[in-house]
Amino acid sequence: MNRVYYPYDEFREDLKVLVSKIDQPFDALLCIARGGMTMAHLLGEYYDMRAVYSINTIGYEDMQKNESVEVFNIPDLKTAKSVLILDDIVDSGDTLIEVLKVLGNRYPERTFMTASLFYKKSAKIAPNWYVKEATAWIDFFWTVDLK
Amino acid sequence: MNRVYYPYDEFREDLKVLVSKIDQPFDALLCIARGGMTMAHLLGEYYDMRAVYSINTIGYEDMQKNESVEVFNIPDLKTAKSVLILDDIVDSGDTLIEVLKVLGNRYPERTFMTASLFYKKSAKIAPNWYVKEATAWIDFFWTVDLK
Numbered sequence: 415m416n417r418v419y420y421p422y423d424e425f426r427e428d429l430k431v432l433v434s435k436i437d438q439p440f441d442a443l444l445c446i447a448r449g450g451m452t453m454a455h456l457l458g459e460y461y462d463m464r465a466v467y468s469i470n471t472i473g474y475e476d477m478q479k480n481e482s483v484e485v486f487n488i489p490d491l492k493t494a495k496s497v498l499i500l501d502d503i504v505d506s507g508d509t510l511i512e513v514l515k516v517l518g519n520r521y522p523e524r525t526f527m528t529a530s531l532f533y534k535k536s537a538k539i540a541p542n543w544y545v546k547e548a549t550a551w552i553d554f555f556w557t558v559d560l561k
Numbered sequence: 562m563n564r565v566y567y568p569y570d571e572f573r574e575d576l577k578v579l580v581s582k583i584d585q586p587f588d589a590l591l592c593i594a595r596g597g598m599t600m601a602h603l604l605g606e607y608y609d610m611r612a613v614y615s616i617n618t619i620g621y622e623d624m625q626k627n628e629s630v631e632v633f634n635i636p637d638l639k640t641a642k643s644v645l646i647l648d649d650i651v652d653s654g655d656t657l658i659e660v661l662k663v664l665g666n667r668y669p670e671r672t673f674m675t676a677s678l679f680y681k682k683s684a685k686i687a688p689n690w691y692v693k694e695a696t697a698w699i700d701f702f703w704t705v706d707l708k
Contacts, residue, residue, distance in 0.1 A: 451605075487634075560580065
């Protein structure tokens with residue numbers, strides 16, 4: 415599979431595109447750690463929003479070799495009506511599906527929307543908004559720049 | 562007060578300096594949102610550590626005009642022995658002091674250490690590790706780059 419380096423400057427321009435696409439109101443940002451954290455930071459500043467939270471997931475295979483995702487550190491969303499969930503890439507979609515399920519069970523009266531930088535057409539779920547289709551392996555600057 | 566722009570490239574180089582200074586082991590990263598989120602993301606990738614969490618704070622004045630800090634969304638640190646707390650800048654130190662107090666009460670048997678990019682000499686507490694002294698108002702790239 416091709417690998418492409420994704421530098422900070424491209425990320426910044428892609429976030430500008432993303433905010434131009436997001437046409438629904440929300441009052442909290444929730445990133446999936448670690449992938450969505452830098453996005454959440456810049457978007458929280460852009461929207462002047464202090465309700466910027468993170469959530470953790472672990473993917474694992476069970477005894478029957480089924481892929482599962484465990485979701486933990488769910489933030490308190492009592493004061494939020496509408497939450498924008500952020501991740502860098504929607505790849506298989508398994509993580510996003512499980513995060514939406516867990517949050518929907520915990521907070522059935524909230525609206526959850528989703529945004530990502532990249533989206534793979536083969537994913538089981540599409541985010542509400544994304545910037546680019548992923549056609550290669552992406553070396554995000556946050557993954558490789560300190561190495 | 563002077564204002565200085567803090568670009569991504571300087572941040573990346575400063576993080577390299579920071580990791581060269583950090584000489585104690587830890588098994589979880591905890592950023593204070595929003596300021597420490599981008600740091601936590603890159604450092605989590607650098608240390609190949611999935612235990613990357615965030616915590617929220619709100620600063621406010623009470624009826625007697627005392628400055629207080631409320632800390633919320635405390636992550637589950639049961640499996641961590643030693644936690645590195647991250648923030649972009651230690652300014653007055655009030656936030657860091659309150660975060661350390663709340664975490665120490667909740668998890669008395671854990672070790673908490675602190676690291677920041679910037680530190681003001683007038684702060685009431687110094688982080689264990691920092692990169693630069695703050696002598697001007699800093700316009701971090703995450704605050705201004707989308708505006």
